[in-house]
Each structure stands twice: as C-alpha cells, then as structure tokens.
Amino acid sequence: MRDRMSENEQKVGIFYTLCAYTLWGVLPLYWKQVQKVPAGEILAHRIVWSFLFMMAIVFITKNGRALFQEAIQLIGQKKRLIGITLASITISINWLTYIWAVNANHVVEVSLGYYINPLVSILLGMIILKERLTPWQVVSFLLATIGVLNLIIHFHQVPWIALLLALSFGAYGLLKKQIQLSSMFGLTIETFMITPIAILYLTQSNLAGTGSFTISPLVTLLLVGAGVATAIPLLFFASGARRIPLSMVGFLQYVAPTLMLLLGVFLYNEPFTETHFISFAFIWIALFLYSLSRTKWFVHVEHKLFPNKKSIQQHY
Numbered sequence: 001m002r003d004r005m006s007e008n009e010q011k012v013g014i015f016y017t018l019c020a021y022t023l024w025g026v027l028p029l030y031w032k033q034v035q036k037v038p039a040g041e042i043l044a045h046r047i048v049w050s051f052l053f054m055m056a057i058v059f060i061t062k063n064g065r066a067l068f069q070e071a072i073q074l075i076g077q078k079k080r081l082i083g084i085t086l087a088s089i090t091i092s093i094n095w096l097t098y099i100w101a102v103n104a105n106h107v108v109e110v111s112l113g114y115y116i117n118p119l120v121s122i123l124l125g126m127i128i129l130k131e132r133l134t135p136w137q138v139v140s141f142l143l144a145t146i147g148v149l150n151l152i153i154h155f156h157q158v159p160w161i162a163l164l165l166a167l168s169f170g171a172y173g174l175l176k177k178q179i180q181l182s183s184m185f186g187l188t189i190e191t192f193m194i195t196p197i198a199i200l201y202l203t204q205s206n207l208a209g210t211g212s213f214t215i216s217p218l219v220t221l222l223l224v225g226a227g228v229a230t231a232i233p234l235l236f237f238a239s240g241a242r243r244i245p246l247s248m249v250g251f252l253q254y255v256a257p258t259l260m261l262l263l264g265v266f267l268y269n270e271p272f273t274e275t276h277f278i279s280f281a282f283i284w285i286a287l288f289l290y291s292l293s294r295t296k297w298f299v300h301v302e303h304k305l306f307p308n309k310k311s312i313q314q315h316y
Contacts, residue, residue: 045226
C-alpha cells in the first residue's frame, strides 16, 4: 500500500513539475501579446500584480501569520535580509532581460540562456560555495563552453542575452539556497521589496502620458494577468518538485528551453543556422552527461566498471 501511495505521489509530482516547465516554456506567447508595451513597464506590472496575487494565495491558504513571522525573522537577520534583497534585484534583472529579449525577437537566445543555466549554477557553486566539481561536471562545463565560444567566433559577438539570463538566474538560485525560504514566502517577500519602485515607475509613466495600462481592455487584462502567469508555474513547481527525486527535476527542466527554442524557430521564424545547431549540440550533450551523471543508474554502472573507485556522488 505504501509503495502504491509513493508511486502515485511521484506521478502527481511529475505532472505538476511538467506543468510548471511547460508553462515556463510557452510563456513567450504571453509576452508577445503585449509586445508594444515597453519592457520596463511590463516588468513593473509583473512585480506589482505578482505581489498582490501571492498575498491573496497566502491569505487563502491561511499562511498570513506564518508569512508575518518569517518577515520579522528576516528583519532581525542581517545576512538573510541582504540575501533576499539581492535575490529581488537579480530576479528583476532576469525578468527584464527575458521580457525585452522575447519582444525583441531573441527567443532562440533566451532558450540558450536557460539551457546553460544549470552549468552556470555549477560554476557559481564552485567559485562561491567552494563546491568540488566531479569529472563529469568538468566535462559538461567544457563542452558547453565550446558551444558558446563557437557562437562568439562565428558571429563575432558575445551572446550577452543568454549569458545575462543564465548568470542572473544562477545567482538568484544561489541566493535562494542560502536564504532558505519557501517558494510561496520567497516570491511574496521578493516582490514586496521591489513593488514600491515598480509603483513609482508606473505612476510616473501614467503622469507623463506614456503608460500603456489603458491602451485597450485586452492589454489591461494581460498586464494584470502577468502576476498569475508568474505565480502559477512557480506554485506548480513547488508542489511537484517535493514529490520527485532531484535527478528527475533535472531532466524535466529542459522542457522549458526546448519549447522556447521550438517557438523561436518555427513560430517566430528566428534564424537558426548550422552554427547555432553545432553550438546547441555541444550544450545538449553537456546537459545530457550532467543529468545522466546524477542518476542512480549511472552510479551503479560506474561502480560496476570501476569497483575500486569512489562514486562521484560522494563529492556532492
């Protein structure tokens, strides 16, 4: 009975996690609907409405007191307070870059950023947390580096959108790891800290007559809905990730950039040359090796081949 319940829990976890990554993968479709609105204004609306939506979720789930207690604890803990402030800034940079890039027809480069993000996270962990890289992580990182260098050499420019997205989201994940807040409370507090700046920006835009909120009922609805579009996938992810192994989350996370890549190439007709394919191939192989090395099956095979060698998983 317990095994059956565990299996059902895992199926539910896979479903929720897959829903989260699928929604993140098709999110460019949403931002394209407000393409005429400046990216900064979309970001401001996203922050404000995300905060209001998350507050509604907090109170509906009767977590208001717990949120208040968490906030009080943060105020009294200087390092965590600085961490959550920096997390608010880095996720805002990530969101702004993402929205601008999508609406400026760089969806393919956005997908590249989220493909290399896990490997950037490895690098940040090594540099900042002094984590030890396994041999397979080193190989994966080198392969991804070759892929990025191939783009730089052939196009004579750095894929700064992809790198900024990967670095900002990697830094955000690193900060979140150190802060140790739940997804619900984390997003609520992070958006709360940036909301005053967002409201000031929107107020100035409207006073100057450049605001887009009332262009049309559809635009207004979509800007308000930005909060829901932000929070729903995160809640799905929080519910799903705790039910399945981390290695499975690692495999499923590539659903989002794959969907973005398909949208960029086949729906928005963005260029995807032979050079792009070669670079992406290096990165795909890198991610495959990295994800495979984290599975129990890989550890079992490695132990069979090298019985006297300690499992690379012991380095984590």
